[in-house]
Amino acid sequence: MxxxxxxxxxxxxxxxxxxxxxxxxxxxxxxxxxxxxxxxxxxxxxxxxQNKQEILVELVRRLEEEHESRIEHLARAGTPTERVKTMVMGYLKTSPARGDAEAVATWVTITAESIRQPEVRDAFGDAVMRWMEPMRQAIEDGLKTGEFDTGGLSPEACAAAVLACVQGYYNLGVTVREAVPKGSAVSCALRMVAGMLRISDFDSFVAE
CATH class of the missing domain: 1.10.10.60 (Homeodomain-like)
Incomplete structure (x- = not known):
């Protein structure tokens, strides 16, 4: 060898x-x-x-880095509305970082292990906060330009809601796939986000 x-x-x-x-x-x-x-x-x-837990922590960091590399251009181009839409579509039309079923299944498992293992929880928490930041920034920018009206919800709260929606679809897609009608995740997520941000051009935003 x-x-x-x-x-x-x-x-x-x-x-x-x-x-x-x-x-x-x-x-x-x-x-x-x-x-x-x-x-x-x-x-x-x-x-x-040292042990397989150390490998798992490094895997979380790997997925985080690959996700950041893939999503970076989506978070920078266009208006705040365009950035939010492309990020939501990017999250749900591809998996965490790799765009394949293996990565989604592994990410869901990592989510569960972060409850049990402090070292994994720390790495997972860092990844989640870094993943949320581009969405938080886009929402903050949209509030400044008047594109969004969150009714007093902070950009942080809205970004967390978007991530919770995405994470929920990941979990269902792995554990109870038949619960999510084929092709519905992106459409439903866009509608939920459009409602939360009170986007005026609703029809344009939710069109895929």
Missing amino acids: PKRNSTVRRSEIIDALLRVMADRGWANATVNRIAAEANITPGLIHYHF
Whole structure:
């Protein structure tokens, strides 16, 4: 087997954890299974990481970085209304960071583990706050330009509501997929956001 440098090997292990978690969940993501998925020995896992929890924390950070890279241009281009719309569509037409079912399933599992594991909760909390910031900024800008009227709700509260909507769709999409009619998530989310922000051109905003 060709020798890998440490950065590449760690990245491969993180990728392996994502795939195993998406298929089997966190409890069944044993070091042996992660090693088999990465095509390495369990000893190499322990060489690069103290335990599988450390791999999970790094996976959260990886998803956060990839999400930021993907969503950055959506958060900067256009009017506040256009930015909010493209971000909502970007969140729901693609998964957290990677745009695939594995990443969504893994993110939902990470959400659950953040309740149980303080280290994961810290990394998850950092990711959530960073994900919310572009939405918060767009809403704040829209209030200044008069495009939005939140009825006194703060930009922070509105951004949290948008994220809660998106997270809810992620959770249902993984756990009870039949509960969400196909193709309805983006349309419904846009309508909820348009109502909360009291966007005047409602029909234009909700058109996909």
